[in-house]
Structures are given as C-alpha cells and as structure tokens.
Amino acid sequence: MRAVRLSVVTAAATAAALAAVTGCTQKSDAKNGDAIQVTAADSKCETSTKTVPAGQVTLKIENKGSQATEVEIVFPDDRIVSEKENIGPGTKYTLTAEVKAGSYEIACRPGMKGHGVRQKLTVTGGKVAKRDPRLDKAVASYREWAQSEADSTIPKVKTFADAVKAGDLEAAKKAYAPSRVGWESTEPIAESFGDIDPKTDTRADGLEKGQKWTGWHALEKALWADKKIGDEQKALAGQLVTDLTDWQKRVGKAEITPTSMANGAKELLDEVASGKVTGEEERYSHTDLSDFKANVDGAQKAYELLKPVASENDAALTAELDKQFAAVNKLLDTYRTDKTSDGFVSYDKVGEADRKGLLDAVNALAEPLSKLAAAVVK
Known part of the structure; x- marks a missing residue:
C-alpha cells in the first residue's frame, strides 16, 4: 500500500509521445557522472538538468528534508515511469530508469503524500541502441x-x-x-x-x-x-x-x-x-x-x-x-x-x-x- 496519489487525467493527446522505451542502453549525458542530481527537501525538489537524451537515465537522489520522501519520474498525466519510496531524511539513493523521447516530470513528494514538488524533464530523441x-x-x-x-x-x-x-x-x-x-x-x-x-x-x-x-x-x-x-x-x-x-x-x-x-x-x-x-x-x-x-x-x-x-x-x-x-x-x-x-x-x-x-x-x-x-x- 502506498500513500494516496492524484487521479490520472486523460492521456490520449500525449500517449504517442509518452510511450515507455522498448529498447535502449544509451546513457544520459547529464552532468556529474551521467546522472541527474536530485535534491529533495520538505518544500523543494532541485534537479541538476532539465534535458537528457532518450535511453538509460540515472537519478542520484539526496533527501535533505526532515521527513521521508518519494521521488518519481512521471508522465504529465501522472503515470509513473519509475519511483523510489521511503527515502529517509539525510539518506541517498540511486534510481536507474529507461525513458523515451517526450515530456516528463521529476516529482519529490515529502511525506509521500499529495502532488509534491516537481521539475520538468525533457527527453530528447536520438539514436538508441537496440536492447538485448x-x-x-x-x-x-x-x-x-x-x-x-x-x-x-x-x-x-x-x-x-x-x-x-x-x-x-x-x-x-x-x-x-x-x-x-x-x-x-x-x-x-x-x-x-x-x-x-x-x-x-x-x-x-x-x-x-x-x-x-x-x-x-x-x-x-x-x-x-x-x-x-x-x-x-x-x-x-x-x-x-x-x-x-x-x-x-x-x-x-x-x-x-x-x-x-x-x-x-x-x-x-x-x-x-x-x-x-x-x-x-x-x-x-x-x-x-x-x-x-x-x-x-x-x-x-x-x-x-x-x-x-x-x-x-x-x-x-x-x-x-x-x-x-x-x-x-x-x-x-x-x-x-x-x-x-x-x-x-x-x-x-x-x-x-x-x-x-x-x-x-x-x-x-x-x-x-x-x-x-x-x-x-x-
């Protein structure tokens, strides 16, 4: 059982652009070791980059807040691509995911409730290696x-x-x-x-x-x-x-x-x-x-x-x-x-x-x- 989440809205207009990746091994070109640095706190969610190429993306998460948080990569209609719950205060976690070109958000949810604080993430196209x-x-x-x-x-x-x-x-x-x-x-x-x-x-x-x-x-x-x-x-x-x-x-x-x-x-x-x-x-x-x-x-x-x-x-x-x-x-x-x-x-x-x-x-x-x-x- 997880904390409550907002209802999903109609996704028809964005479904084509937001389909999950079906095959990729290309890594993100974000700074600091090919990872997006995510700093979560009680009222903020800071990310080191807003744009990455399609393929594998890594989130290096640090919770500097006073309560457990949840960090997610989500579609604009609130469907989850990948997530990590229960990241305790003062702790770090590395989340690896796969994303296709399109528009996303990185959400930090202090207390693991509500809409949370969000940053936009644009995933650009490009040649993606074939998956095993x-x-x-x-x-x-x-x-x-x-x-x-x-x-x-x-x-x-x-x-x-x-x-x-x-x-x-x-x-x-x-x-x-x-x-x-x-x-x-x-x-x-x-x-x-x-x-x-x-x-x-x-x-x-x-x-x-x-x-x-x-x-x-x-x-x-x-x-x-x-x-x-x-x-x-x-x-x-x-x-x-x-x-x-x-x-x-x-x-x-x-x-x-x-x-x-x-x-x-x-x-x-x-x-x-x-x-x-x-x-x-x-x-x-x-x-x-x-x-x-x-x-x-x-x-x-x-x-x-x-x-x-x-x-x-x-x-x-x-x-x-x-x-x-x-x-x-x-x-x-x-x-x-x-x-x-x-x-x-x-x-x-x-x-x-x-x-x-x-x-x-x-x-x-x-x-x-x-x-x-x-x-x-x-």
Missing part, C-alpha cells in the same frame, strides 16, 4: 504473468464481496486475505496508474484531506474491529469489485521496462519492511504474512525473468540474490499453518524478536536487490 532481446522477452513474460495474476484475482474478490453483501462476517473474513494475493504480488503495476491504489488499498492514516475511505482496509476494519456489516460496507464491497476490474483491464497497457521491473521488485521489498513487518498494513485482520509472501513472490518473479542478463553482467549479485530469496522464503515457511484462510499464523502472534528476524531477512535481500536495475542495463 532477452530483456524484451522478460518484459513480455512479466506482463503476461501480471495479467494472469489480475485475472485470477477478480473471482476471489467477488467471493469476498459476495460474502460481505450477504452479511456473512465469517465467510468475508475467510475470503479477505486470498482476495489480496494477486494485487500484492503485482502492486508496482497498480501503483503506476496513479488513481487505482488510493481507492482500493489505502489505510486510514494514508488518506488525504477530504478523501473518502474505500477499499480493502475500510472493509477490514469493519469485519475485525467493528465486527459488523451494514449497508455502507455492502456498497464498499461492490465498489471494490468495480475498481479492481478497472485495474484488471489496465494491466495489459502498463508501462513496463526491464528497469521498472527491477525497481518494482525493490519497491515490493520496501513495502514489506515499511508495512508488513511492522504489522501496520493488516492491523485489524493480522493477515500480514500473506501479503508479505505475495510481495516476495512478485519481487522474485521479476528477478527470475531478468536473471539471464543480470547473471552475465554481475554473477556475484545474482548469486547473492539467489541466496537471500531462498533465506526469506525458508523463514516464511516456518510461519505456515493450515489453520487460517491465508495459510499463515496470525501476525499478532509473532513476537518482537521474530519480527526483528523477518526484518533482518528482508533487509539482507533488499540491499542486493537495489542493484538489480543497474545490472540489467550494463
């Missing part, structure tokens, strides 16, 4: 997999919604976690559209001023905390099906590149560290470990598809990633049970020491995973 065909295959396979995850999610969401509409509290609780698995595994794609995630997966503390609380977590609170289903919840269940059907239809049109796959895998691990391990995501149902596993599975899927190229460019990195993915999955298996609908122990039964162990395992995987994007475009 294995990476094109990886993108196509990832898109096909993401679509299958979305397609399989809708029946599960309908089962959940039907239980809510029937007023069957226990059946709704049982169907809740399974309805979220496909979404959690492909969440970077959902977030790239901008307007779907706020309607379906926002927690109460992520709401913008004046935003109505809808989606899974509003229903989660009603089922577990309030222990009641009323007309409002039945309406929310119907709206959830509508919103997620919209997501299902859009998956095939998502902007996907090898670097967005790699960055998305890292973002899924960040989701685990910031919401699942802490217990904040599923604070009422305590089904966090189901989400946790789905996030890891989604990250691993992207990695496995990119691995043939990444292993040639950085064998040591892929060896470490293999090791750390295996370690995280082995640890998660120790929390499996057949006694709950989602197959894992209730997260409120996981003590602080065990949560620390989970966080350590996630961090051990996230660190090498942050280098995957650079490895696939060497």
Whole structure:
C-alpha cells in the first residue's frame, strides 16, 4: 500500500509521445557522472538538468528534508515511469530508469503524500541502441504473468464481496486475505496508474484531506474491529469489485521496462519492511504474512525473468540474490499453518524478536536487490 496519489487525467493527446522505451542502453549525458542530481527537501525538489537524451537515465537522489520522501519520474498525466519510496531524511539513493523521447516530470513528494514538488524533464530523441532481446522477452513474460495474476484475482474478490453483501462476517473474513494475493504480488503495476491504489488499498492514516475511505482496509476494519456489516460496507464491497476490474483491464497497457521491473521488485521489498513487518498494513485482520509472501513472490518473479542478463553482467549479485530469496522464503515457511484462510499464523502472534528476524531477512535481500536495475542495463 502506498500513500494516496492524484487521479490520472486523460492521456490520449500525449500517449504517442509518452510511450515507455522498448529498447535502449544509451546513457544520459547529464552532468556529474551521467546522472541527474536530485535534491529533495520538505518544500523543494532541485534537479541538476532539465534535458537528457532518450535511453538509460540515472537519478542520484539526496533527501535533505526532515521527513521521508518519494521521488518519481512521471508522465504529465501522472503515470509513473519509475519511483523510489521511503527515502529517509539525510539518506541517498540511486534510481536507474529507461525513458523515451517526450515530456516528463521529476516529482519529490515529502511525506509521500499529495502532488509534491516537481521539475520538468525533457527527453530528447536520438539514436538508441537496440536492447538485448532477452530483456524484451522478460518484459513480455512479466506482463503476461501480471495479467494472469489480475485475472485470477477478480473471482476471489467477488467471493469476498459476495460474502460481505450477504452479511456473512465469517465467510468475508475467510475470503479477505486470498482476495489480496494477486494485487500484492503485482502492486508496482497498480501503483503506476496513479488513481487505482488510493481507492482500493489505502489505510486510514494514508488518506488525504477530504478523501473518502474505500477499499480493502475500510472493509477490514469493519469485519475485525467493528465486527459488523451494514449497508455502507455492502456498497464498499461492490465498489471494490468495480475498481479492481478497472485495474484488471489496465494491466495489459502498463508501462513496463526491464528497469521498472527491477525497481518494482525493490519497491515490493520496501513495502514489506515499511508495512508488513511492522504489522501496520493488516492491523485489524493480522493477515500480514500473506501479503508479505505475495510481495516476495512478485519481487522474485521479476528477478527470475531478468536473471539471464543480470547473471552475465554481475554473477556475484545474482548469486547473492539467489541466496537471500531462498533465506526469506525458508523463514516464511516456518510461519505456515493450515489453520487460517491465508495459510499463515496470525501476525499478532509473532513476537518482537521474530519480527526483528523477518526484518533482518528482508533487509539482507533488499540491499542486493537495489542493484538489480543497474545490472540489467550494463
């Protein structure tokens, strides 16, 4: 779950110019080591250049503000090309992306809410080197997999919604976690559209001023905390099906590149560290470990598809990633049970020491995973 984002506006007029790159290895000619220097603060977003050539672009980000920020490369209609969330105060991060000629913005979002502070970025044309065909295959396979995850999610969401509409509290609780698995595994794609995630997966503390609380977590609170289903919840269940059907239809049109796959895998691990391990995501149902596993599975899927190229460019990195993915999955298996609908122990039964162990395992995987994007475009 991410912070709320502004709704996407009509993109028809700019779609042709703003299509994501389908093949490139040319690097930016921006100053300071072929990178755009991005300085984020509580009320500013400064960039070292406003123009780069099409191809690979690297953002060297430094957060000089007092709160965590999010930095994104976005289309004017607010679709995301690439992003990095949860950049803490005083920390730095390198983001690698691929862009085609057109108009973009670099957005810094202090507190990870709202429209943020933005700088325009013009990507000029030019000769772009042909991309490794294995990476094109990886993108196509990832898109096909993401679509299958979305397609399989809708029946599960309908089962959940039907239980809510029937007023069957226990059946709704049982169907809740399974309805979220496909979404959690492909969440970077959902977030790239901008307007779907706020309607379906926002927690109460992520709401913008004046935003109505809808989606899974509003229903989660009603089922577990309030222990009641009323007309409002039945309406929310119907709206959830509508919103997620919209997501299902859009998956095939998502902007996907090898670097967005790699960055998305890292973002899924960040989701685990910031919401699942802490217990904040599923604070009422305590089904966090189901989400946790789905996030890891989604990250691993992207990695496995990119691995043939990444292993040639950085064998040591892929060896470490293999090791750390295996370690995280082995640890998660120790929390499996057949006694709950989602197959894992209730997260409120996981003590602080065990949560620390989970966080350590996630961090051990996230660190090498942050280098995957650079490895696939060497």
